[in-house]
Structure formats: structure tokens, C-alpha cells
Amino acid sequence: MIELAADCSRCAALCCVAPAFAKSSDFAGDKPAGRPCRNLGDDFRCTIHEELPQRGFPGCVVFDCFGAGQRITQDTFGGRDWRSAPELAGDMFALLPVVRQLHELMWYLTEALKLDEARRLHPKLRAAFDATDALAGADPAELRGLDVEAYRMKVVPLLRRASEMARSRVGGRRPDHSGAQLIGRRLRGADLRGASFRGALLIGADLREADLRRADFTGADMRGTDLRGANLDGAIFLTASQLRAAVTGADHP
Template sequence: MTRWEADCSRCAALCCVAPAFAKSSDFAVDKPAGRPCRNLGDDFRCGIHEELPQRGFRGCVVFDCFGAGQRITQETFAGRDWRSSPELAGPMFALLPVMRQLHELMWLLTEALALEEARPVHDRLETALSETDRLAGGDAGELVGLDVDAYRQRVNGVLRKASQLARARVGRRLVDHSGAQLIGRRMRGADLRGASLRGALLIGADLRDADLRRADFTGADMRGTDLRGADLNGALFLTSSQLRAAVTTADQT
């Protein structure tokens, strides 16, 4: 397990308490922010973990904190939790969305550093990774006050450059669907090699049998995206949570 993978056994179930849930196709109930989910046990374990999709909690299945939860619990708050130390509840819950974004950035930077084509910017990537890790290890009060959106925008510059370098190997004019509204779009069998799908809304899109080699999936919303038969070999920045949200075959997950 890497530092950017969630380890629920070392977390105080922050994702089951801190966020608000709205009753929808992703969540079976409404839940206010800061209130424990009704399925959370005294041991910080989900009582229906193996049945989440069937019980109407698909949103829980596709959530990924990238290891932020255990870092907050074990490092920032030195192993304490919001139940045994109720005064920590507010600070812990407020920190989760900030730490999650920093850990997601570190996952992206680590993935970019593994790209041979991105070698020209490896120094910048390593600097950004080190700086982000330093920030994430800081004081809780300082972190909550961090303008994480502005910081992400700054780091995204080198991530975009790494993506461009990696996608250029496709050797063709690259399709740009960055931020595109592609909800329900029929793209079965499409040639999307090296395409930018950063931030695209692919909810319910039909990408069966599409060629998605070296396509960039950073931040794409892939709830219900049909990827059966699609070629994802070498796809960039495609997370396990995105795959869990999509419709796939066993060999694609």
C-alpha cells in the first residue's frame, strides 16, 4: 500500500462523518455535515460495507481520500479521534477536504513522475511533490486556512505539461475535451488516443470499445461511464475510484 492509498483501519472514519450527504442515486439518506452516518459502528467501521451499492450508498464506494484520512488521524492529530476527544471533531472534519486535495495532488504528481515522456519536467514535479507533502504535514490551523484551490491551480501547470508531453507520443492531432459536457454522449468505438478529458463530465457516456490509450482522465466525472471493451492501456491519471464509478469488465478494474 502506498502513502496515497486509503487505509481505513488507521482512520477515524472521517469520510463517514465530516461530509454532508444529500439523498440521491448515490446516497440513500440525507446526512448533515459533522453527523456520523447511521451505518457507522462504534469501532469506526461501516456496518454495511459489503452491501453499499445494494443499500443505496454507491457514493461511498467511489469516494477516495487518497490516504488523507489516516494522515489526519495518525499524523496531524497523533492518533487521537473525535469520539474520545470531542473537542477535535470540528478541526478534524474541517481539515479533511483540504488534506484530501493535497493528497490527490501528490498522487497525480507521483503518477506524472512515472512517465518517461515527462522527464523534461521531472525536476519541477519533484519540487511540487516535496512542497505539497511539506504543506500536508503542517499545523491543522494553518492547513484549514490554506487557499487550496489557488495552490492546485499553480501545481496543475506542471501536471498539464507532463500530460502534454506524454500524450504527444500518440503522434496525431489531440482531441481536447477538457471540461466538456459529455453526459450521455455516444462515443462507442471512438478514437480518443491522447485526448484530454480533464474535468469532463462523462456521466452515463458510452465509451464502449473506444481507444483511450494515453487519454488524460484528471478529475473526469465517470459515474456510469460505460468503458466495457475500451482500451485503457497507458491511460493517464485514471484513479481506481473513477473505475469503480464506471461500468467496466473484470479485467479493467
């Protein structure tokens, strides 16, 4: 069974080393690619994990490798890590963004297979999942040579079709906010059933009590999006990391 959720206990903290961090509202300091974060402990655990937002690292909270980290560590490299085998570091770090994108695609394909309205696409979705899984399990040389963006663009149209089939059953006008700049937009209580927010910037948007059933959130930036009281039943391609970035709990004023 392929794991599409991060299991940090089985990963060598690849996301804390491989990517570069730029000092911003998401990260309290700069970090070049390939250098361990200053908060990384010798045991591959974050020393400030319980205080990341308070210490200026909310970007870490919302990052999701979709299980790519443990697959690279445990499967591709057989449980070895970049500290005990530094000769592997270059490959391990280079593979993280590749395998992460493949696992993210697999997560979307898994979600699309849950859409009853897209039943006639299920065979193609399953075939795409199997093909993507095979790529993610390739050896390091194959993965480094993979044009993952070109591959992604072959799969995305299938995911869009599945979304459109599901959203078309909603009825009504189904607003299209694909790629829209909705930063800080007041949409409280709006009827947004079947809407598309693909790639939209929803930073700080007010979606309290909005009807978001069967809305598509693929790739939407939802940092600070207020979703309190919103109806998200049947929302499409809404990730756990997007929900972590949004305001969802009663503990917010």
C-alpha cells in the same frame, strides 16, 4: 513513505462524519456535516460496507481520500479520534477536505513522474511533490489557514504540461473534450488516443472498445461510463475511484 491510498483501518471514519450528504442517487438520505452517518458502527466501520450500492450509497464506494484520513488520524492527531477526544472533532473534520486535496495533488504528481515523455519536468514535479507533502504535514492551525485552491492552481499547470508532453507523442488529432458534456454519448470503438477528458462529464457514455491510450481523465465524472473492452494502456491521471464508478466488468449486461 507517504500513503496515497485510503487505509480505513487506520482512520477514524472521517469521511463518514465530516462531509454533508444530500439525498440523491448517490446517497439514500440526508446527513449534515459533522454528524456520523447512520450506518457507522462504534468501531468506526461501515455496517453496510458490502452492500453500499444496493442500499443506496454508491457515492461512498467511489469516494477516495487518497490516504488523507489516516494521515490526519495517525500523524496530525497522533492516533486520537473525535469520539474519545471530542474537543478535536472540529479540527479533524475541517482538515479532511484540505489534506485530501493535497494528497490528491500528490497522487497526480506521482503519476506524472511515471511519464517518460515528461522527463525534463521531473525535477519540478519532485519539488512540487515535496512542497505539497510538507504542507499536508503542517499543524492544524496552518492547514486551516491554507488557501488550498490557490495552491492547487499553482501546481495544476505543471501537471497539464506533463500530460501535454505525454499526449503529444501519440500523433493524430488528439480530440480535446476538456469540460465537455458527454453524458450518454456513443463513442464505442472511437479512436481517442491522446484525447483530453479533463473535467468532462462522461456519465453513462459508451466507450466500449474505444482506443483510450494516453488519454487524460483528470477530474472526469465517469459514473456509469462503459469501458468494457476499451484500451486504457497508458491512460493518464485515471484514478481507482473513477474506475470503480465506471462499468468495467463482464458482469454487466
